[in-house]
Amino acid sequence: MAHPTNLEADVIVVGAGLSGMIAARTLLEAGLVPLVLEADERVGGRILTEDVLPGVSVDLGAQWIGDTHERMFRLAAELGVQTFPQYDEGETSYDLDGSGVLRENAFHARFADELAELERVLRRLDELAADVPVDAPWLAPRAAEWDVISAGTWYDAQGLSPIARTLLEICTVGILAVPTVEVSFLHLLFTIQTCGVTSELFAESEGGAQTTRFVGGTAEIPRRLAALMADHIVLEAPVLLIEHTADSVSVHCRGGLVARGRRVIVAISPTLAGRIMYDPPLSGIRDQLTQRLPNGSAMKAFFVYDEPFWRADGFNGQLISDVGPARMSNDSCSPGDDHGVILLFLEGDQARTFGRLPIDERRTALTAELVRHFGDKAATPEFYIDGEWSDRQWTRGCYNANHGPHVWTTYGHALAEPIGVIHWASTDTATYWSAYMEGAVEAGERAAHAVIAELTK
Template sequence: MAHPPAVAADVIVVGAGISGLIAARTVLAAGLTPVILEADSRVGGRILTEEAAPGLPVELGAQWIGDTHHRMFALAEELGVQTYPQFDEGETSYELAGSGVLRENEFRARFAGELGELEKVLRLLDELAAEVPPEAPWRAPRAADWDAITAGAWYDGQALSPVARTLLEICTVGILAVPTVEVSFLHLLFTIQTCGVTSELFAESEGGAQTTRFVGGTGEIPKRLAALVTDHLVLDAPVQLIEHSDDSVTVHCRGGRTARGRRVIVAISPALAGRIMYDPPLPGKRDQLTQRMPNASAMKAFFVYDEPFWRAAGLNGQLISDVGPARMSNDTCLPGDDHGVILCFLEGEQARTYGRMPTEERRAALTAELVRHYGDKAARPAAYLDGEWADRQWTRGCYNANLGPLVWTNFGDALAEPIGTIHWASTDTAVRWSAYMEGAVEAGERAAQEVIDALTG
């Protein structure tokens, strides 16, 4: 069977997530010709919009942007994608450390002292994170000590009450999507620093990081970006081998497709980038790094009801629970639509445990939790949809990659540094809002500018 003819371009981009699409558009605007090779049959990467019911889009992947996500706001405006605020009116429902189900005001009154403890730890985290340069965390004055312990071990050393410690764990896992014992304390501080302060990350309402949504779903962003570079986009083209020299690259895809260019931008997660073969092989330091950057564990489950009945009861659709299965939930109703939609988050151990269960068993466990928090009406959804990321061949996890102990200090400088004609992008390589869509845009722009400088400077 004859192979397709080789595609020639100035710049080859591997991956059509936001980073790859932004990189391709940027080099195209600079007068260079890109070609984007996407392994999947769709664009978007870790963004995926599907319908939970006819005309009701929900986000199985990235969903929100925050108030300081300036690149994403500008991109949405440019692409003509409207935004709207996340609903956040009413009380959160709590269920922590044997408290039973409590509404927010009662929970805060009963555990005011414990919440004060937590606030002190968050302020300390902000102070320590301020010492971490996001472009080079390994250069922090105490990097060696911080990278030698896990975030969980540091949390355990703060003499917190069970309620405060549990709440801190839930909020952190809600961001990193792995248990805190798997993440170095330096990586936690890097995450806080790259995103601002803890109030941007750990707000119980998902505050600073999750204030705004997109009309039509987040999938509108990569779809409209792809339309701008559609003549340069190839789907169903998994990259298997990258041959590289001082002045050229040849990229080989499964099925015999090849692309030749002067530079390549690998815009997929480090773990997946490490599964591509390179000829000549990459330095061992880079390969050792990608071996130590696993994608996180996350899934989302959506319950669709005829109406958002919890709002009438003064609840905002958010729960925080250590009983589970979901540790957190969110009201994800659409403006102008009568349906009520509750999103349940399963992250870290919860995703690993419940994501491997049969769908009906998982749904039953989640339904029982929603009934505890929102009453019997929660037992009768009109529709249900969930999605887990570890089984998806071209993502193998979500939302992000996390670095365990001793990774930043031993291998971190290989994360975004170009290797000859090979450049790296993906939100995991960003220095501002890493692991978010905002970081994906930054990483795509940075990698594209490296290529533009090299080829036109």
């Protein structure tokens, strides 16, 4: 795409994901002129909806909001995007630690003691997380102790039965999209604290993080935001270099575009922000931080059927399994459409392993898993689509950046702290529902208000 050679604005925003779009809208409402530079050919970042059949769309990226996501509910209402509840009627299908496939009621009856163990550990996590300040996790009273070990190490020390330990791993990887041995225990506690309690993270039903979806797909949110400020967005403009002085920035893009302003908000994940050159260079602490914040590994695979046959059999479309390839699934049907849609999650090691297979092999393995859980009707979908986020050039992983051992206590203070005229915003920098869309909105608003305060004082 051809661009003008030089553009000017009050504030340059790098990235047209949800954080960047919210930051730009907030600046515009305050009377400042933003300019959003997006590397991709679309807006949305880690939000991506695709139409796969007439009347059928699937969210390959962010899909749900939860009951406490007040910013997202308010944003959807402002933009005229309707919401609907996640389907949750019926039983989940389990296959864990050699149990064989069991319906939810039978599984709970057989493993009641193990589930009680799990509940005990979750309550202990809530107690410990309450001591973690979300704006400065490194200041928690036991931060040094918690940050030196991985979440997996702490889990292993709780004396859990294999069933309880496996369930805990699956639930946690479903949030962080990396094995628990790759994140520090302090980061796990921070994640819990930013979201309230473990029940809000792990629950599928009332009070959880995955209770509500958007009519037309999540991409309706960034699309409608973009329509409100189309003149302030430039697509296919990857940022290569940010030159900064005490009161100005020059942002250089591939293709020769240079955007000049008084401030810049870098609204992309920390690892991508670290790939931009800065002149003068940023501090070693900031650079070392971005080297240590890899994005998670996540793939979503959708099977589309002529009807949601599992509902008639008393299933809610969810499976939880350590057999794989997928560890979890969801009913992803849309209101007003008769098709049945099941979403399978491959996260962490599953995404890395099965993401390397040819798509036909991956589809065959996932089909066999669905047949085990939901019967022979699962063998004949009308359509299949999947996508691994680490393969996407301008995202390089999902759902969020993860702090390994020692990162929070050594480098964490540099995560969101502005550097002169450079401000940072992405869901990874949020202090409320970090790693979720709610966190992306919070981070975009925070960065924008900081810039507004600087430029209007």
